[in-house]
Amino acid sequence: MIDLYKLPLEGLRLNGTTQQVELKGGVSMRDLTWSVFALASDGDVFLEVKGQAIWQGVCSRCLAPLDRPLVVESQFLGSKDPDLVGRGSYALGSQDLDVVFLPEDRLNEAELVREQFELQAPMHPLCIDDCKGLCPSCGKNWNKGPCQCQPTADQVPSALNQALTKALAGIKLDPES
Ligand SMILES: [Zn+2]
Ligand SMILES: [Zn+2]
Numbered sequence: 001m002i003d004l005y006k007l008p009l010e011g012l013r014l015n016g017t018t019q020q021v022e023l024k025g026g027v028s029m030r031d032l033t034w035s036v037f038a039l040a041s042d043g044d045v046f047l048e049v050k051g052q053a054i055w056q057g058v059c060s061r062c063l064a065p066l067d068r069p070l071v072v073e074s075q076f077l078g079s080k081d082p083d084l085v086g087r088g089s090y091a092l093g094s095q096d097l098d099v100v101f102l103p104e105d106r107l108n109e110a111e112l113v114r115e116q117f118e119l120q121a122p123m124h125p126l127c128i129d130d131c132k133g134l135c136p137s138c139g140k141n142w143n144k145g146p147c148q149c150q151p152t153a154d155q156v157p158s159a160l161n162q163a164l165t166k167a168l169a170g171i172k173l174d175p176e177s
Contacts, residue, residue, distance in 0.1 A: 002038050002107045004045045004078065011039035011046075014109055021114055023121065027057040029070065034113045044079040045102070046092065049116040060124040061133035062141050070120045078102035 002012060018032040034051030055068045076098045077090045084090060085101040132142035140147040 002036070002109055003105065004038065004102065004107055005040075005105050007038055007040045007045070009040075011037055013037045016109070016113075018110070018113065021053075021117070023118060025057075027055070027121065029053045029055050029117055029121070032113065032117060034072070034117075036109050036112060038107075041077065041092065044077050044081070044084070044090075044099075046075070046097070047078050047100075047107075047112070048075045049073075049113060051113070051117070053117055055121055057122070057125060059127035059131055061126060061131045062143055063134065064127045064141075066125055066127055068122055068125060070117060072117050072120050074116050074119070076100050078107070 002014070013035060014037075015035045016033075018034070019030060021029045021032065023029065030053065032051060032053040034049065037046075037048040037050075039046040049072060051072045053070045053072075055070045057066055057068075058064060059066050075095070077084075077092065078100050079085055079090075080101075080103055082101070085099050088099060089096050090099050091097075128143075134141055135147045135149055137149040138147050
């Protein structure tokens with residue numbers, strides 16, 4: 001635990017590693033190495049979390065297992081002051097820091113690290129950029145070839161979207177034509 005209001009003048013630095021953190025939905029992070037720095041700042045606390053990890057989840061279209069490196073580097077101001085928190089940001093030197101409400105005197109560094117790493121987790125990761133996904137009717141992985149299903153009304157808009165996206169990409173790539 002970090003005693004937010006009994007920090008040494010020069011600040012407090014903690015380094016650590018965490019083998020595995022389970023997140024929601026069968027997702028996890030492994031091999032976390034992190035450092036936390038806390039420095040008293042005018043009644044509030046400047047906090048910095050840095051580190052890296054491997055995120056383990058699945059492709060958001062075809063559900064294939066997936067690893068992604070994560071790099072975390074975040075700085076913010078922790079404050080008990082609801083007015084300051086309401087304003088949302090705080091200028092410290094040349095930096096504009098987000099303000100996070102920390103009503104307690106003590107901060108659990110493991111929680112802090114978990115939170116900051118989780119914020120960096122990919123929202124819609126893809127195994128490959130043009131992953132074709134799964135057939136909504138039979139569940140076949142379209143990356144491994146087409147299935148025998150008849151296209152349903154639901155699929156038409158997405159096929160149309162894909163055609164449009166392709167057409168637009170073509171225009172961007174070749175503005176002369
Ligand atoms: Zn995929
Ligand atoms: Zn199918």
